[in-house]
Amino acid sequence: MEPHVFPFPRAERLELDPEYARLQAEEPVSQVVFPYGEPAWLVTRYEDVRTVLSDGRFSRALSLERDVPRVTVENFSGGIVAMDPPEHTRVRSVCQYAFTARRVARLRERATVIATELAKEAIAGGEPFDGVEDFAVPFTLRMICELLGVPYGDRGRFRQWAEAGLATTSISEEERLSAAGNLWEYISGLLAERRADPQGDLISAMVASQSETGAVTDDELVMVVMTVLAAGYETTSTELPNFLYVLLETPSRYRELVSRPSVIPSAVEELMRYVPMEANGASPRFTLEEVTLSGTRIPAGAPVVAATVIANRDPAVFADPHRLDLTRAPNPHLGFGLGAHYCLGAPLARLELQVALEVLTAALPALRLTDEPGSVEWKAGMMVRGPSKLMLTVQ
Numbered sequence: 001m002e003p004h005v006f007p008f009p010r011a012e013r014l015e016l017d018p019e020y021a022r023l024q025a026e027e028p029v030s031q032v033v034f035p036y037g038e039p040a041w042l043v044t045r046y047e048d049v050r051t052v053l054s055d056g057r058f059s060r061a062l063s064l065e066r067d068v069p070r071v072t073v074e075n076f077s078g079g080i081v082a083m084d085p086p087e088h089t090r091v092r093s094v095c096q097y098a099f100t101a102r103r104v105a106r107l108r109e110r111a112t113v114i115a116t117e118l119a120k121e122a123i124a125g126g127e128p129f130d131g132v133e134d135f136a137v138p139f140t141l142r143m144i145c146e147l148l149g150v151p152y153g154d155r156g157r158f159r160q161w162a163e164a165g166l167a168t169t170s171i172s173e174e175e176r177l178s179a180a181g182n183l184w185e186y187i188s189g190l191l192a193e194r195r196a197d198p199q200g201d202l203i204s205a206m207v208a209s210q211s212e213t214g215a216v217t218d219d220e221l222v223m224v225v226m227t228v229l230a231a232g233y234e235t236t237s238t239e240l241p242n243f244l245y246v247l248l249e250t251p252s253r254y255r256e257l258v259s260r261p262s263v264i265p266s267a268v269e270e271l272m273r274y275v276p277m278e279a280n281g282a283s284p285r286f287t288l289e290e291v292t293l294s295g296t297r298i299p300a301g302a303p304v305v306a307a308t309v310i311a312n313r314d315p316a317v318f319a320d321p322h323r324l325d326l327t328r329a330p331n332p333h334l335g336f337g338l339g340a341h342y343c344l345g346a347p348l349a350r351l352e353l354q355v356a357l358e359v360l361t362a363a364l365p366a367l368r369l370t371d372e373p374g375s376v377e378w379k380a381g382m383m384v385r386g387p388s389k390l391m392l393t394v395q
């Protein structure tokens with residue numbers, strides 16, 4: 001059979017291209033060609049996606065040597081997401097202090113204070129406000145800065161460098177390299193400062209752990225901090241406007257959370273399942289040996305893309321999967337991935353998304369979109385989908 005052209009055309013709004021569901025039903029393991037790189041296998045069923053993400057027969061590290069299927073001219077695989085165990089386990093262990101129960105509890109208090117301040121400021125002028133730039137970005141950026149110990153006042157410098165990390169076709173290769181170089185220097189500088197003068201933040205804890213255990217090199221530590229800083233706000237600051245868009249395009253959804261705040265934790269899980277944030281297919285894995293999935297033999301050394309966006313709507317696991325059910329339980333979605341690379345920041349992301357919805361529904365129960373849902377502007381040329389602007393009002 002001819003390989004399918006990937007990504008499927010409808011990748012910039014939140015609707016899923018119908019081709020995903022067709023493949024899941026009729027051709028669960030299919031061959032696809034990306035704009036660049038080797039042809040790949042696309043896996044769409046929940047159980048198969050779980051296997052690709054969590055089974056040791058699939059490697060991320062091989063992406064450093066191969067012509068990775070991708071949407072950009074250059075292959076910019078690297079960092080912690082392109083490592084395999086045991087190196088990956090060793091590097092990831094420097095973050096073990098990040099989300100201890102005490103740290104997360106402290107973060108919840110801070111998140112509530114910050115979100116409440118931002119919600120007040122947003123409506124102070126009586127004008128519509130932008131849910132992206134006036135709420136989601138400053139909220140998630142302040143949270144990750146406080147966790148890591150990165151000065152929020154430096155955001156003018158590091159924000160665009162960090163964002164470049166999630167860009168695909170929206171910037172040139174030179175811009176990407178220069179942004180990565182600048183961010184590298186900036187983080188190296190911060191690590192040197194904390195070595196000389198430790199504080200109570202995560203960077204200081206990582207530096208201390210490095211000098212006690214010698215488990216990671218200086219370069220590996222810079223790479224991990226860079227990833228946590230960039231992944232730590234760009235994803236959540238995109239996901240939160242997606243959530244608001246879905247809740248407000250059908251206002252009864254938002255009203256349900258206003259009248260029943262106890263539903264918010266399950267609503268966050270359901271929105272994580274329902275919103276297909278990933279624009280171009282997750283980072284491909286490579287088979288280390290021949291693997292059979294849903295009856296199809298995939299040869300050794302082949303790139304495999306796990307389509308979590310449609311696995312999250314597999315009718316074998318989720319009843320009425322294309323319907324948003326804010327009280328759905330259980331909800332074993334794969335929105336934070338699975339296996340060795342399971343999102344390191346999931347506890348923080350969950351906390352931020354829950355607190356943001358708690359604060360907004362309590363403080364701004366009449367919140368609505370200013371414009372018709374169809375006129376919302378969306379990001380383009382990024383790995384993630386989300387509104388670039390989401391104008392909101394309480395008038």
Ligand code: HEM
Pocket residue numbers: 080081082092144227228229231232233235236239277282283334335336337338340341342343344345346348349
């Ligand atoms: C709603 C927001 C978020 C979503 C949807 C999300 C999603 C994901 C997914 C799907 C992966 C797995 C990638 C793969 O297996 O190829 C991942 C990995 C990762 N995430 Fe998140 N993430 C979010 C927020 C965060 C936050 C707040 C942080 C940092 C505090 C973070 C840090 C990371 C890191 C460091 C990895 C790489 C882990 C590894 O390779 O071991 N993420 N994320």
